[in-house]
Amino acid sequence: MNQVVRLANYVQRRLDSMFPAYFAGTTPKHDHYRDFGYPEKLTFDQLYRMYSRNGIAAAGVDKTIRKTWQDNPFLLEKERDGSQKGTANETAIEKRIRQRFDDLRLWTRLAEADRMSMVGAYAGVILRFADGQAFNQPVTSVTGGLMGLVEVIPAWEGQLKVSEWDTVETSETYGQPKMFQFSESSVDTNKQQPRHIMIHPDRVIVWSKDGSVNGSSALEPGYNSLVDMEKVRGAGGEGFWKNAKSAPVLEVDKEAKIAEMAKAMGVGVEDLADKMNEQVADWNAGFDQLLMIMGMQAKTLNITLPSPEHFYAVALQDFAASINIPVKVLVGMQTGERASQEDADEWAQTNMSRRANQTIPNIRLLIDRLERVGILDEKDWFIDWADLTEATMSEKVDRADKMAGVNQKMGGSVYVFTDDEIRAAVGYEPLSDAEKFRDDATDDEIDAAVTPPKQED
Secondary structure, three states, X not given: OHHHHHHHHHHHHHHHHHOOOOOOOOOOOOOHHHHHXXXXXXXXXXXXXXXXXOHHHHHHHHHHHHHHOOOOOEEEOOOOOHHHOOHHHOOHHHHHHHHHHHHHOHHHHHHHHHHHHHHOOOEEEEEEEOOOOOOXXXXXXXXXXXXXXXXXXXXXXXXXXXXXXXXXXXXXXXXXXXXXXXXXXXOOOOOOOOOEEEEOHHHEEEEOOOOOOOOXXXXXXXXXXXXXXXXXXXXXXXXXXXXXXXXXXXXXXXXXXXHHHHHHHXXXXXXXXXXXXXXXXXXHHOOOOOOOXXXXXXXXXXXXXXXXXXXXXXXXXXXXXXXXXXXXXXXXXXXXXOOOHHHHHHHHHHHHHHHHHHHHHHHHHHHHHHHHOOOOOOOOOEEEOOOOOOOOHHHHHHHHHHHHHHHHHOOOOOOOOOHHHXXXXXXXXXXXXXXXXXXXXXXXXXXXXXXXXXXXX
């Protein structure tokens, strides 16, 4: 009995080694990651490489960021209605903030950090203050107001690593990073003078879905589909290349005399294979080359390729679903079809939700940090950002035209929409009385018109 058990265990181990994860216990199961060649755990290097070398992955990230940051926000002292917004009505401090942020290219740098956070689990926004302290020192206060913020540096997850954690349970920052290590050359290898420094958390804003370093990449749910697309594309390209190359397959006849063939080629029998390789290579290199195959038959090995569109489309749709982007928005115009209005509206709503739940909270973290160190006054700052779901000017004019048409159909006896309501539909403010009656004659002009000129004696 013991021998039978040992034999059964041996067979089980052999089957496990030959078919990993298939004969697990008594119930056969598949390890699909191993079967299909997917990595079980994703690293930042794998995600970054996929983003850098795969056009669909890059489009999914870049188009999301371009839509989210379609325009730049404004930092206002308080919320105001539409008639009071814009640079013409900004307060003195709002103007100084706008000008300083423009000088620092702050919104552009934050959009870059947002892009980096989609590829990795998080990104970093490194703040360089004019406080006279090293990067590894905490920040108490910064003098000089807005000029105290000198530089904003976006950093990849692969560049900004946690080097030390706060492990003191009674600490306010327990479980949070206590020190970061910034190695610029870890990702940006073209940097002329890369920076390698230790940075205190006071000088770092962690940009992620939840504001921590424990986030996840936006590419992770659809990573397997990206791998499938690369397989289909690569296999198709390699297959067409091999068919076009048409390397011959030499079939040796049983009557072939190898020794005589080697003698004719001027080599020994042991060097015949190498000589044939050289001859086939020369024959492939040009149309006027001679292929001597005494006693052999030359055949071509053709590869039959199925149509790859269907296999590629399945993976493409799965990846598009993983990042909540319509396929036609992701790949653009491929067959002359544009994204439908429903797709465009859903895409705008998706990015508005992303703004509200991820981007604006991260901007709030930056504003709070600038308040804490004294660069901004402590106020209830308002982030004003144009609505992505707002109708275009063409759509607004069309709406106003329909409203005017409704009034016209009423025959002039009843007005369904007032002039001010029609102007509001286009986004314009009501006209003042001076603007409404600017073409009417003034009282002086009317008096001059009805009063005859005096006759001279």
